[in-house]
Amino acid sequence: MFKPTVGPIIGHTTTNHARIFVRGAAQKSAPVFAGIRYRQSGHEQWLKTNFARLTSLQDISEVIVLDNLMADTEYEYQAGWFSTTSAGHTMDSLQELPLQWPQELYRLRTRSSTFSMPRAYFVGSCRYLRMTAGIPSAPQLGDRIFASIAKLAQQADPPVSAMLMTGDQIYVDDLNFFAPDREYQQILAKYRAAFSQPHISRFMANVSTYMILDDHEIEDNWPDKKRSGDDILYNNAISAYEIYQASHSPVFELLDDGRISRHPKHYWYQFTDGDIEWFVTDSRTQRNLSADDRRILDVEQEHALCQWLIHSPARVKLVVTSVMFFPDAKNNGDDAWAGFPGQRLRLLETIRSHRLKNVIFVAGDVHASMTSRLTHSEDPDFEVHTIVSSPLCNSKLLPYASQSSFILDRPLARTAAGEYRQELTGKVISQDNFAHLVIDAKRIRVNYHDRDGKLLQSTDIELR
Template sequence: MVNTSLERRTLLKAAGTAAGAAAVLTPLGLASPAHAATTVFQHGVASGDPLPDGILLWTRVTPTDESRPGSGLGPVVAVEWHVATDPGFAAVVRSGTVSTGPDRDHTVKIDVTGLRPATTYYYRFRYGATTSPVGRTHTAPAYDTDLAHLRLGVVSCANWEAGYFSAYRHLAARGDLDAVVHLGDYIYEYKTGEFAAAGRVVRPHQPANEIITLRDYRIRHATYKTDPDLQALHALVPWIITWDDHEFANDAWSGGAQNHDPATEGSWADRVAAAHRAYAEWMPVRLGPDARIYRRLRFGTLADLSMLDLRSYRSQQASGVAVDDPNRTITGHAQLDWLLSGLATSTTRWKLVGNPVMISRLDFGTLPAWSLGPLATLLGIPSNGYTVNPDDWDGYNADREHLVNFLRANRVSNVVFLTGDIHSSWASELTTRTTVQSPTAVEFVVTSVTSDNVDDFTHTPPDTLSLAIAGVLRAANPHVKWAELDQHGYGVLDVTPDRCRMDWYFVTDRTKADAGAYLARSFSVDNGVARLHEEVARLHEE
């Protein structure tokens, strides 16, 4: 039984087939590969972490029947790779050969360098006589480029068993994205049926058991990589990703997780090592020493993007006045210093932060605790009010206040947090108990691709109970400008020198593979301020 007392789903409750890789070629308008490509390269191709002079490329080969994911079997093989400036590969600019085998689950990762900034490239892999689907990617602009526009897809929380990844399909169909930012929960660790679509498994994942071992994590990653919509989006645009908890286990912290029992599931360190290794093999991401995933990418003079890791270094979740303890941390001291230094020294117009869990305060009750002054201390009330979700930054007040105070003291402006995790949509201004009338940054929270939210947990019709809950939350939290608790979908962040706008798109039915999508809401923040304003939603359906 899943204990939800320390997870983001508590907030919501308290508030009331594998497909062939040929599908990835459709958006490119290229010819479908031979059947052999869907057998050898059945997990598609991907790119990630664009730099001005380089890009990371990924694929997996299945050279023999026994070389299936997680098997630990099969031969060591040589795989060719080619990068060209045209989809027909008449102008190949980089190429090489790399070996792979069972020691890395037959995955292939190439960190290509020596490329031109702001350039579209096409890439492919070849094993023997079989060629992979063709992928398209592009490098970042040079750091000193006065970039006029940046558009990012933003996604989070894609649970295979809860539905289809239509959000990825609609993002792929746009054809106007510079990159996709994935904020975590790319996979889920649960056993079959433990966390599905309101209790119903739409499509069973593999393995059926909860994933704990290296073999388990490899098979689960492989299952996700067979989704045709996920493959399509990976093949069309580079991804910039970080992990949250479900890449390991629910409500993970540096020394354990809510969904990990050492008595029956073994060492937490062993489980994390297995998850890290499978993630490094299967994801198009650069990991540093000790599996460090926090890093920063830059897009000319317009924006940089700091991607955070809020699991590996955090203190264990707590409640009550413990959330104010300055010795507890969500980021770890080294990462927080890295983040603050990067924000203070950035020379870009916008400072984007890929933030896996919500940073904006949520007060509950008619009066926030900070307004009670000495009475709050007497009563033992946490300085930012009681929280039912200590897994978010609300459970780590000291880190949040240190960050906000630093931004104010150093006059760092144009900070935008991009957040996932809580399976709902929010537009908020970042304040603390001492900065209620003077926000320091803004936060855009995107909903889940498929994972359950309020109507699913409460088994109520959409836009009924959740509307009342959202109204109560907004009344108690004036810095929250919008909250929507029922829908599934994705975001599109549109950045210019003058403003940063998030468009929220919702899919019509996560349980249907052909679900449509529609633009639901848009909020913007202007250059030099930390105040949100709603834009009239442009009628748009996909």
């Protein structure tokens, strides 16, 4: 067996199952398979080996599901791929092959079903990796921060449940003014390069990652700058996104036979970790830019989000939106929620009218990191927070944002019932960074670290 060409990537993980992405390599006409075997950490006996056929339809990749796992348990696993001379192999006959597994040993931890336990997460976005003639230019610049993230994950207490990658995991349009990538194979090559760098590869093989796209997975400010002929670009970009980012998320339905469906109805999704729940929105692909019904979320998604906010019993509700919910940017703010004030106000009024507590919006995009709070002039019970983390690796072509980049000196919105007033709750960080969130019974501690792992700032959000 050979080491995966991309992966393994641990995706959606629950108390009893985990999804792991693995890519091999095409072997002319020979069938190609991937395999994962696993056991509880500290045990010698392998519990099971799962195999999957790899085809060109998924760029020689597949998501293998490990099922019937025990809650709050650490497992170790090995992953690899191989080809055979026989096209007639079944999943049962593959079990009989004398395979020599790659030496690398990885670990995953299932979720705990205990509600009172503290949880921890990483958040990051905007990881720039320039490609020149199909080859990454100085890839270590976009990879080194993951060495620091992985080191912190190994030391973290409580253990880190997952990393939320909130957009711009790749830049399809990194050479937009010269020769932007538009072809399917070019975009696939970007994903292979971005996800196979040594530090991010090692990290994603040991910690669950949840991803959502933003504009640079397609084109800058998509769809505002959409031109004639861009439908082909969109289809190519979305097909690649489904393979490398959506496939291991909860977007794809888990079938009775242990495989996952390949027909997602949408790209937004939810997942639960004890008494903490996440709603990861798709704030990019379903926008309506018409003047009479501007929407950053489509009708179905807005309804699902509101119903989840109102009816979910979760103690803490975190809403991921790849673009800023608030505060608004002075320049190009209309690409974020500032350009969709009616829909944003409906969400805020839903939260306020139902007296919902501990709602946190998590975002990226702006090449700066910050925490901020929104209150209401006439309703002392209303309070909403944002946590923003960006970028993991900036391009020298783009400036970092600073405090002066945002509108902070006037209300976010006004209604007959009062004003929504915003304020920063910490400094704006203008350098490469990632966020480490620790959620316990009383607070969310937001720790921002630089690319070398040094603590830059720590802010507490008190839970109510």
